[in-house]
Every structure is written in structure tokens, then in C-alpha cells.
Amino acid sequence: MINMNIGPYNNRPDMGRLREIIRVMTKYHFGNILEAVGLKNRLFETLKLYIKSPEEVHEPAHVRLRLVLEELGTTFIKLGQVLSTRADLVGREVAEELAKLQDEAPPFPFEDVKRVLESELGVPMEEVFAEFQEEPVASASIGQVHRARLRNGDAVAVKVQRPGIADTVKSDIILMKYLAKLANDRVPGLRYYNLPGIVAEFERAIRKELDYHQEANNVERFRAMFMDDETVYAPYVYREYSTGRVLTMEYVDGVKLTDILKSDIKFNARVIAERGARCYFKQIFIHGFFHADPHPGNILVQKGNVLCFLDFGMMGHLDRSFRDRLAELFILLMNYDVNGIVNQLRYMNILTEETDLEEVKYDIIDLLDRYYGADVRKVGEILTEFTMPGMIRRHRIRIPRDFVLLARVMSMAEDLGERLDPRFNGLAVAWEMTHKLIRNRLNPLRNLDEVPAAIIELEHIMNDLPRGLISALQKLEEGKLKMELEHRNLDEISVRIERSTNRISVAMLVSALIIGSSLVTIPREALILEKFPFLGIFGFAVSFLIALALIVSIIKSRRLS
Known part of the structure; x- marks a missing residue:
């Protein structure tokens, strides 16, 4: 497990790194933000040492923001990638721009790879690998992947974490927390975005990505989900050769979807699109555990049009109750049942007590009218539109994080399906799967799975109830029973x-x-x-x-x- 704990001793921001951030933000004409949080004047003399003449940047603000994050490196690129999944906070335009951030970095030397491997595995490389290619097949900011062969002859892909990256990320997160609190305290207009909360969410996400044990767990769970499905594949994880900083998996031959989309490679695009849609709807509605980055570069196509998923660092989770409600919402959306949609959003705790139901109903009608035609395909787009900041602020709605992630994933999957086959309509698959899910809910045998949990809960209640009643009666008899009442506006x-x-x-x-x-x-x-x-x-x-x-x-x- 990677130690990302930030203790009180080293929680002071790195002032040298802060100067670098100020320099880059000034370079891309974000000086107004620095002035608003009180940083530009404080470090102006230091800035003179770094900035000779700010270059002219004529790009719009969302493009310049992406350039800032790219120049600041690993942690900020990862932050941008997380924000690209939160269109509800930053808006669609910014989210789409941040989705372009590429997590690429120059490879680090093989000597460092060998040192990390032998430190983590506890034995010389030669005792584990019969062959090990020194040149990586892929290199990113957190780690790089090498092709190798185990002593038993198995071909593997070995993912090795970049030396010192955990310390770099930890230092940058301390700085992000400092800047987020500064902005939250000094710029009232930014408080709506809850910047400290965004940084905390990002910290949780990158903790998981730095811990290869977590990614190994994700791969194995996904592999078990589709063990009986011959159209979907996930690589096998060699646990004995994997640690928190080294991940050894089966090497899978295949062609990336990015290459298929750019070339004339002979694959059945329609079959691939249909299988991809079916796979994603199974992940969402059946298992509640889904691959949250369906980028074409993360999906291989093997012989027989078999889909193989890669990079399991970012995953989404949906509990059973939410999946059931989501399936019902899909059916209501496809039936254009506006009253049903409003009621369903209430059941899902997305609409709050402050929401004007009539006003939100009119906005939903306008939203559906933009997408409904002879052939409705864009449910992911509809969900994404509903999570936009304007809709959230106007109606004071509450959007669960995984609902936003789900909307983005579905939108990306729909777009990928249309790029593979312009005639493809994934909603036919969604319609079939959601109806099957609803039928299963009506099956009395379905509730048998919940019986053990219900019995355990009932046993707890039966054990605790007498003790609680006796305690309450004793306090009442002794005159020690206290009641707490919540009052509102009693002072007035x-x-x-x-x-x-x-x-x-x-x-x-x-x-x-x-x-x-x-x-x-x-x-x-x-x-x-x-x-x-x-x-x-x-x-x-x-x-x-x-x-x-x-x-x-x-x-x-x-x-x-």
C-alpha cells in the first residue's frame, strides 16, 4: 500500500512549487485569478525572476486551462482528468477540453525500473523473468509498461511505478489544499464549487491509482464478472509478482480501437459496437461496477471481435437500489414520461425539497425535445445535460458523483458506437436489458438473496430492543430522560x-x-x-x-x- 498520509510535520506548501504555479498561470493570462486570491502581489518580486515577458495566448480560457495543467505535470494532469468527469461542476465545454489531456511522459531509465522491481519483489529480476524488454511499450506520468516473459514461459505486461512519483503527488496535493482553501476564503463566487471538496475527491482518486493493489483488485473483479462471456475479456493478474508499485498481468495481443478507427483494419465494426454497448449496460445495470474510462486506447479488439479492456485505475460503483431506480428512469426516458421522470428523480434523491417541480418539469420537456426525433439514441447525452451546472443551480438539485461519472461514460460509449457504425443504436440493447432487469425484480425468488441480510438485521433489532426499552424506562422513572428538540425560527x-x-x-x-x-x-x-x-x-x-x-x-x- 502506498503511503499517502500527510502528517502535521510536512503539511506546509512547497513555496518553490508555488512560484512555478504562479509563473505558469501568469504565462497563460490567469493573473486575475492570482490577484483575486491575493497571490500575485505577494510574490510579484519573485515572479520577476521567472517571467521575462509573458507570451501572448489567444486561445479561449478553457483551452488555456488545459495548457496550464499540462505544463504543471503529473498531479495537475490527473486533476484535470478527474475534473473532465465532473461536467456538473465545470460545465461541458471545460470538461470536454480537459478530456483531451494525455497522460504521457518520457520513459524513465531501465536502471530505475530494475531497482523498483527488485526492491518490490525482494529477489533479483533474473529469478522472476526469463526475458524483460528494456524499452517500454507505453509510458505515462505515474508508471510505464514493459513486455516480459516469466520463468514458466508466460508472456506478461509489467507495469512499474515511476520512482518518487508518490512524494511528488503528495507535495502537490498539500499545495492544492492550500490554494483551494485560499480561493474558497477570498473569492465568494468560488464557494459554490466547493474547491476543498474537489481536492479531497481528487486525493481519494489518485490514492487508488497510486496503489497497484487496488488496480489488481479491479481487474480481477471485472474478469470474474465476464468469466462466462466469450465476447469480453480482461487480463489475468499474477498476484505473486504484483505489489503496490508493480503490477504483472497477462500480455494480451490485440488491436487498439484507436487504430481501428483510424485505419482500414478488417473488423466487424457493427458487432464491436453492439458488444461494447451490451458489455457496458451489463456493467452498469447488472453488476454496478463499471470501467470509468472507455477511451478507445483502453480497449483492445482480439480475433473474433472479442473486446479486451485495459487500465482499471478508474472505476465507478452503483449500489443495487440505485441500479433499480436507474433502470426505471431509462424506461421512463425512452417512453417520454415526463411526470414519471420527475417522480423517479425524487425517489433517487436527486430533486430536493427546494426544487420547484413544475419548473423542473418544463426544463425536462425542453431537454427531451432537443433529443427526441424519429430515432432516439442519446440517453447518455440527456443525462449529461441534466448534470450541467446551470440545471443544478437553477433547480437546487443534488447529483451523486457516480451519476455524473455514469452520464459521462454512457455519452462516451454512445459516441464510440456511432464512430464505429453510424447506424448503430445502443438504446435497443438498453431497452432489452432494462426490461429484463424490471422483470427479474418481479420474480419472488429474487428476494431470497436478501433474506440472510434481513435475518441478521432482525436478530440485531431483537437483541437491542429489550435493552433499549429497559434503559429508557429506568431513565423515565428516575426523571433523567432527556429529549432534544430541533427548532427552526423560534427566536423570531x-x-x-x-x-x-x-x-x-x-x-x-x-x-x-x-x-x-x-x-x-x-x-x-x-x-x-x-x-x-x-x-x-x-x-x-x-x-x-x-x-x-x-x-x-x-x-x-x-x-x-
Whole structure:
């Protein structure tokens, strides 16, 4: 397991790396952002040492952002790739641009490869490999892949992690956390995006990618899912020769989909597109565990049009309940059932209490009308549109992360299917699979799988219930039972009650003064000064002033309310 823990001792940002980030951002004309977070002025003198003359960049902002991330290297490229899956936060235009980020890097020397291998495996290379090609077949920012042959003759692909990359990533994440908090504190407009949360999500994702044990687990799980499917394949993992920094897998011969799309290689494109759609819908609806980067370079086509998936660093997860709801949502989308779609989104906790259901209904109608025609194919596109920032802010909806990832994956898969065969319609496969899933839900035997979990939960309840009741009764008897009540706006209600009570008291006082003043004006009872009932008139005057003040106060409060 790769140690990515960031302790209190080394959590200070690397100021040299910070200067580099500022230099690159200034170079691509993002100085306004630096000024907003208070960095440009602070390090301006240092910047003079790095920037002789900022080059003119005429590209739009989303393109310049991609160039910044590319120049800053591994960690920032990976951050861009994660953000490319979050169109709900950055918008479609930025997400599509960041999806172009290529994780490529110059290969590191074979001496370093050998040192990492022997350190991780604990034995000399010659004891494990009969052959090992020094030139890598692929090189990326985190690791590179070499072709080799084990002592037993098996051909393998060995993925070796780049030396020092874990420390580099750790240092950059500390810096990202610092910058995210700075931006969140100083730029109110950025708080909607929850930058510290984005960095935390990215940290979780890259932790997994740095740990080759996790990728090995993903490969084996995927392989088990399609063990009985002759149209889909995943390489075998050699666990005895794999560690947190070395991953040894079966070497698979095949042609990458990127090469098939660019050349006239003879494959049945329609069969490949149909099998790819069926495979993805199985991953999503049946297993709830799906390959989250269906890039053409990550899929090989073997003889017989068999699809072999590679690179299992990024995977999506959907629980059983969410898959069931998703299948129902698909059927409602394909039937153009707007009321059903709105209700389904409520069941999925995507619509919140703050959502205006009528307004969101009109937006869904507009969205469906843009895609519905003689032949509906773009369910992935519809889902992606629904996760856009404008829709989220306008209707205050809540989008689960894996729902966003799912929408992106489906959109990419639909696009790949159309590039292979323009006549291809993956929704026919989706329709068949979702209906099959709904039929299976009606099967009484399906619930048998849930019986053991239900029995365990019932046993816990039966064991805990008597103890809880006895404890509650004892506290009640002893007068120690406490209740916590959550109140909302009680302070405001209390103020209003107090204000009303004060007004009633004043009104009663005024009434008493008026009555008293009336009595003392009777000549027999009055204190007469030169035949004038002075005390009674004085009481009337005080009552009048108090009553006038009370009326003015009431009029003002009504205007303000």
C-alpha cells in the first residue's frame, strides 16, 4: 500500500512549487485569478525572476486551462482528468477540453525500473523473468509498461511505478489544499464549487491509482464478472509478482480501437459496437461496477471481435437500489414520461425539497425535445445535460458523483458506437436489458438473496430492543430522560410574541389611564386648581402620547414586515 498520509510535520506548501504555479498561470493570462486570491502581489518580486515577458495566448480560457495543467505535470494532469468527469461542476465545454489531456511522459531509465522491481519483489529480476524488454511499450506520468516473459514461459505486461512519483503527488496535493482553501476564503463566487471538496475527491482518486493493489483488485473483479462471456475479456493478474508499485498481468495481443478507427483494419465494426454497448449496460445495470474510462486506447479488439479492456485505475460503483431506480428512469426516458421522470428523480434523491417541480418539469420537456426525433439514441447525452451546472443551480438539485461519472461514460460509449457504425443504436440493447432487469425484480425468488441480510438485521433489532426499552424506562422513572428538540425560527417567533405582549400591556395601561382620568375629572372628586381638573387633563395627555407612540410603532412594524 502506498503511503499517502500527510502528517502535521510536512503539511506546509512547497513555496518553490508555488512560484512555478504562479509563473505558469501568469504565462497563460490567469493573473486575475492570482490577484483575486491575493497571490500575485505577494510574490510579484519573485515572479520577476521567472517571467521575462509573458507570451501572448489567444486561445479561449478553457483551452488555456488545459495548457496550464499540462505544463504543471503529473498531479495537475490527473486533476484535470478527474475534473473532465465532473461536467456538473465545470460545465461541458471545460470538461470536454480537459478530456483531451494525455497522460504521457518520457520513459524513465531501465536502471530505475530494475531497482523498483527488485526492491518490490525482494529477489533479483533474473529469478522472476526469463526475458524483460528494456524499452517500454507505453509510458505515462505515474508508471510505464514493459513486455516480459516469466520463468514458466508466460508472456506478461509489467507495469512499474515511476520512482518518487508518490512524494511528488503528495507535495502537490498539500499545495492544492492550500490554494483551494485560499480561493474558497477570498473569492465568494468560488464557494459554490466547493474547491476543498474537489481536492479531497481528487486525493481519494489518485490514492487508488497510486496503489497497484487496488488496480489488481479491479481487474480481477471485472474478469470474474465476464468469466462466462466469450465476447469480453480482461487480463489475468499474477498476484505473486504484483505489489503496490508493480503490477504483472497477462500480455494480451490485440488491436487498439484507436487504430481501428483510424485505419482500414478488417473488423466487424457493427458487432464491436453492439458488444461494447451490451458489455457496458451489463456493467452498469447488472453488476454496478463499471470501467470509468472507455477511451478507445483502453480497449483492445482480439480475433473474433472479442473486446479486451485495459487500465482499471478508474472505476465507478452503483449500489443495487440505485441500479433499480436507474433502470426505471431509462424506461421512463425512452417512453417520454415526463411526470414519471420527475417522480423517479425524487425517489433517487436527486430533486430536493427546494426544487420547484413544475419548473423542473418544463426544463425536462425542453431537454427531451432537443433529443427526441424519429430515432432516439442519446440517453447518455440527456443525462449529461441534466448534470450541467446551470440545471443544478437553477433547480437546487443534488447529483451523486457516480451519476455524473455514469452520464459521462454512457455519452462516451454512445459516441464510440456511432464512430464505429453510424447506424448503430445502443438504446435497443438498453431497452432489452432494462426490461429484463424490471422483470427479474418481479420474480419472488429474487428476494431470497436478501433474506440472510434481513435475518441478521432482525436478530440485531431483537437483541437491542429489550435493552433499549429497559434503559429508557429506568431513565423515565428516575426523571433523567432527556429529549432534544430541533427548532427552526423560534427566536423570531419569540421576539414577535414578546413585542405583541408589550403592546397589549401598553394598551391596557393607556386604557387604565383614560378611565382613571375620566373619573378624576368629576368635580366632586377632582383636584381643582382655579376650577380646572388638572390631574384628569394630565392623565388624558399622557394617555394620548403613549397611544400615539403605540400606533406609530405598529404602523412602522407593518411596513417593515
